[in-house]
Amino acid sequence: MKRVLIVDDASVVRLMIKKVLKEGDFEIAGEAANGVDALTKYKELRPDVVTMDITMPEADGIQATKDIIAFDEDAKVVILSGIDQKEMLWQAIKAGAASYIVKPFENDRVLSTLNEVTGKQ
Amino acid sequence: MQISKEHLKILDIVVKMGMDNASRRFSKTIRRAALIELVKTEMVDISEATEEMNNDLREMVSSMLQLEGAFNGKLLFMIPLEGALSLQDFYTGQPQGTSKEYDEFTEGTVQEIGNILASSIGNSFALDLGSQLLPTPPQILCDFAGTIFTSLIFEEGMYNDKILLTETKFNIHKTEIDCYFFLLPEIGSLEVTLNKLEKSESFA
Numbered sequence A: 001m002k003r004v005l006i007v008d009d010a011s012v013v014r015l016m017i018k019k020v021l022k023e024g025d026f027e028i029a030g031e032a033a034n035g036v037d038a039l040t041k042y043k044e045l046r047p048d049v050v051t052m053d054i055t056m057p058e059a060d061g062i063q064a065t066k067d068i069i070a071f072d073e074d075a076k077v078v079i080l081s082g083i084d085q086k087e088m089l090w091q092a093i094k095a096g097a098a099s100y101i102v103k104p105f106e107n108d109r110v111l112s113t114l115n116e117v118t119g120k121q
Numbered sequence B: 001m002q003i004s005k006e007h008l009k010i011l012d013i014v015v016k017m018g019m020d021n022a023s024r025r026f027s028k029t030i031r032r033a034a035l036i037e038l039v040k041t042e043m044v045d046i047s048e049a050t051e052e053m054n055n056d057l058r059e060m061v062s063s064m065l066q067l068e069g070a071f072n073g074k075l076l077f078m079i080p081l082e083g084a085l086s087l088q089d090f091y092t093g094q095p096q097g098t099s100k101e102y103d104e105f106t107e108g109t110v111q112e113i114g115n116i117l118a119s120s121i122g123n124s125f126a127l128d129l130g131s132q133l134l135p136t137p138p139q140i141l142c143d144f145a146g147t148i149f150t151s152l153i154f155e156e157g158m159y160n161d162k163i164l165l166t167e168t169k170f171n172i173h174k175t176e177i178d179c180y181f182f183l184l185p186e187i188g189s190l191e192v193t194l195n196k197l198e199k200s201e202s203f204a
Helices: A010-024 A035-045 A059-072 A087-096 A105-117 B005-030 B048-052 B080-090 B104-129 B143-160 B187-203
Strands: A002-007 A027-032 A050-051 A078-081 A099-102 B036-046 B059-069 B074-079 B133-135 B139-144 B162-172 B174-177 B180-185
Touching: A002 B143, A010 A027, A010 A105, A010 B080, A010 B104, A027 A035, A035 A050, A035 A059, A050 A059, A050 A105, A059 A078, A059 A087, A078 A087, A078 A105, A087 A099, A099 A105, A105 B187, B005 B036, B005 B080, B005 B104, B005 B162, B005 B187, B036 B048, B048 B143, B048 B162, B059 B080, B059 B104, B059 B143, B074 B080, B074 B104, B074 B143, B080 B104, B080 B174, B104 B133, B104 B139, B143 B180, B174 B180, B180 B187
Parallel strands: A002 A027, A002 A050, A050 A078, A078 A099
Antiparallel strands: B036 B162, B059 B074, B059 B133, B059 B139, B074 B180, B162 B174, B162 B180
16 A cells, blocks of 8 residues: 655645545555655655645745655655646746646545556556 | 726736635535635725724634735635634535534634635736736634734734725625635735736737
């Protein structure tokens, strides 16, 4: 079972993502509520994939993605953000994100993206 | 501090489109019909607006954040505690009336609604005006309406008598949830952006 680290500063969003992942047979490796904690948890838990919000305190999701990729160049980070602006999509890609999903998300879209990114059948 | 009628109209239209976008996104999130309507965009007297807020003695939960980019500004979403608990049940998929007290999920619900509103307006500006507009992480407060509103207009109140406010109304799942949504753009930076837009269109 593939393990996921959920990073979002809103507790209800983490709860919603957890429900979706459980439906899709993913294991919740852990949760983080800001970009700094995301890197700490990544190092500690070594998940197969990270779902990453962008607008967060301490460090935003773009910086956290850069930090995680700098630590592990094979890390898989999928951005889940309400920001639907080309410039931000470009920044996410440059930071090393594997994919970008705009919130509110379709459950199937999240699961299919995570399956694809992790190579899960 | 002044804003032209034309610029007020442009702001009104772009915010309206942002609210339409927010309504769709919000409906999709809670899987219920939700309509967020823009009631008005206008210059208001700070003392009158503060007095109105001070007269509302209900306990409120609010999300306040900054917008940065095309213009600088502040955004405040404020909802009575009982309305926030009702929205929390929609969000967490529980029967209405389940949530009774303010907790981290109430906070998270109001935080996420603030994010939806802010990013919808930002996305609308990016799409329609070609300018990036991004929200900062929100600050969540649980207090009386007047206290929260005062923290929103504190800086502006030191320098100006009037502020530009947009006000909206929420209708969710056949229930009108009485809440406040204020967008407080910094007039100087907004005028610069809208002037640029006018000039670029006149050269096109």
